[in-house]
Amino acid sequence: MPSSSSSSSSSADDEGARGKCKRGSPGACASASGGDYHQGPSSKWRTPRAQQAYSSKLLQALRLVRGGGGTGTLITCSASAPAVRDAAYRALAVAARGRSHWSRAILASSRRCRAPHCLRARRPPPPRPRQRQQQQQGGETEERRPGGLAGRAKVLGRLVPGCRSLSLPALLAEVSDYIAALEMQVRAMGQLTHDLAASASASSSSAPTAAPSIAPP
Amino acid sequence: MSSRRSRSRQSGSSRITRITEEQISDLVSKLQDLLPEAHLQSNARVPSARVLQETCNYIRSLHQEVDDLSERLSELLATSDMSSAQAAVIRSLLM
Numbered sequence: 435m436p437s438s439s440s441s442s443s444s445s446a447d448d449e450g451a452r453g454k455c456k457r458g459s460p461g462a463c464a465s466a467s468g469g470d471y472h473q474g475p476s477s478k479w480r481t482p483r484a485q486q487a488y489s490s491k492l493l494q495a496l497r498l499v500r501g502g503g504g505t506g507t508l509i510t511c512s513a514s515a516p517a518v519r520d521a522a523y524r525a526l527a528v529a530a531r532g533r534s535h536w537s538r539a540i541l542a543s544s545r546r547c548r549a550p551h552c553l554r555a556r557r558p559p560p561p562r563p564r565q566r567q568q569q570q571q572g573g574e575t576e577e578r579r580p581g582g583l584a585g586r587a588k589v590l591g592r593l594v595p596g597c598r599s600l601s602l603p604a605l606l607a608e609v610s611d612y613i614a615a616l617e618m619q620v621r622a623m624g625q626l627t628h629d630l631a632a633s634a635s636a637s638s639s640s641a642p643t644a645a646p647s648i649a650p651p
Numbered sequence: 652m653s654s655r656r657s658r659s660r661q662s663g664s665s666r667i668t669r670i671t672e673e674q675i676s677d678l679v680s681k682l683q684d685l686l687p688e689a690h691l692q693s694n695a696r697v698p699s700a701r702v703l704q705e706t707c708n709y710i711r712s713l714h715q716e717v718d719d720l721s722e723r724l725s726e727l728l729a730t731s732d733m734s735s736a737q738a739a740v741i742r743s744l745l746m
Binding site: 476489490493496500513514515516517518519522523582583586587589590593594601602603606607609610612613614616617619620623624626627629630631632633634637 | 670674675678679681682685686699700703704706707709710711713714716717718720721722723724725727728729730731737738739740742
């Protein structure tokens with residue numbers, strides 16, 4: 435396994451402030467043998483360097499998705515949205531360097547030449563139908579889910595890939611890392627979209643040398 | 652299933668660890684810090700079940716955002732080429 439000196443050096447300042455996560459379960463310790471995983475695992479996703487590294491990885495993955503021929507020529511083969519999404523999650527898992535359960539689960543499932551079905555399985559339920567006005571608060575734990583901490587933890591474990599049968603502390607640690615990674619992914623993809631749109635508009639305003647743009651359906 | 656409190660009484664087994672409530676509440680509060688403030692009314696202490704529920708909601712919303720961004724990216728990629736995409740990334744790196 436390559437050493438993770440770059441990530442640890444960049445987040446060294448944050449780690450001292452955050453302190454270390456309390457790890458009780460040996461199962462989680464066995465998987466997180468890296469020293470810098472204890473110290474504020476979510477802080478490593480916040481650095482701009484991490485985002486840039488992810489952006490370049492994402493671009494490489496997208497190039498593979500498009501069939502690898504894009505040096506100046508317009509490729510009309512489909513870069514479908516699910517393919518882009520899967521490439522994004524794979525790149526995210528690679529960026530995690532396999533030090534977390536969810537990243538290993540994503541890489542393992544993609545190696546099976548299938549989309550991460552854990553993510554797909556969450557699509558059919560409507561994302562936000564719940565009557566969660568801002569005033570509704572606490573007490574009601576039985577909206578539609580099994581009430582209690584264990585039930586919600588189970589739901590949470592199903593949401594994060596590869597974390598169905600983790601103990602609660604390990605699950606919560608995985609979730610915090612996963613959330614930080616997802617936030618970085620959203621930031622990076624948004625930045626990439628913005629840059630692409632800006633460059634596309636810039637190139638279309640100037641003399642188009644590549645090819646006429648195809649209107650998306 | 653047994654609540655987490657009963658786990659603390661089991662000892663002698665290397666697999667089952669003592670997961671104390673303090674540990675759990677500590678982790679839950681860390682999780683609460685990660686959630687954006689829009690999901691929680693205030694920084695006051697909220698019950699753990701609520702934090703977990705909000706975490707589930709937040710993860711789902713993040714998934715949804717990634718899906719939407721993937722759609723836009725696929726549309727953009729269909730109309731541009733990789734060299735301009737790479738140029739855009741390099742430009743952002745320099746800025």
